[in-house]
Amino acid sequence: MKTNITLNEVSLGGQFTFPDTSLTVQRMGYGAMQLAGPGVWGPPKDPESAVAVLREAVAAGVNHIDTADFYGPHITNQIIRKALYPYPAGLVIVTKLGAVRPPDGSWQPAGSPKDLTAGVQTTAATSAWTP
Secondary structure, eight states, X not given: OOOOOOGGGSOOSOEEEOTTSOOEEESOOEEGGGGSXXXXXXXXXXXXXXXXXXXXXXXXXXXXXXXXXXXXXXXXHHHHHHHHOSOOTTOEEEEEOSEEOOTTOOOEEOOSHHHHHHHHHHHHHHHTOOO
C-alpha cells in the first residue's frame, strides 16, 4: 500500500459545473484570506512564502481561488497577481464585495451601488483583472 501520497495524486473532492454554464471548478479551492497579515490586515510576515503557497496550490490542481479586496486591504489580490499572473487557463478567481477596511482595521459594510462599483474598480486595479 502506498502511504506517501502527494496532493497531485488524490482527487480534490471532484468537480462542480455551474448550472447553465461550461464553467467547471474543482470542489476544493483555495481561500486567500489568510495570505494577509495578522487580523487579515497588512502584508504577511513572509510574502514569498505566500506566493509559494499559491503556486503550489495551483500546481496541485486547485483551479479556483476565493479572495476579497478588503483582505489586507488589497494585499491578497496583490499576492495572487504576483504569484499567478498571467493567470493560467482555467483558473477562476472569485472575489467578494460589500465591505471596506478603514485605517483603524475595522470591517465596515459597503453595499450601496456606489460602494459596489468602487469595489469592482479597486479589485480590477489590484488584480490585473478587467471587468
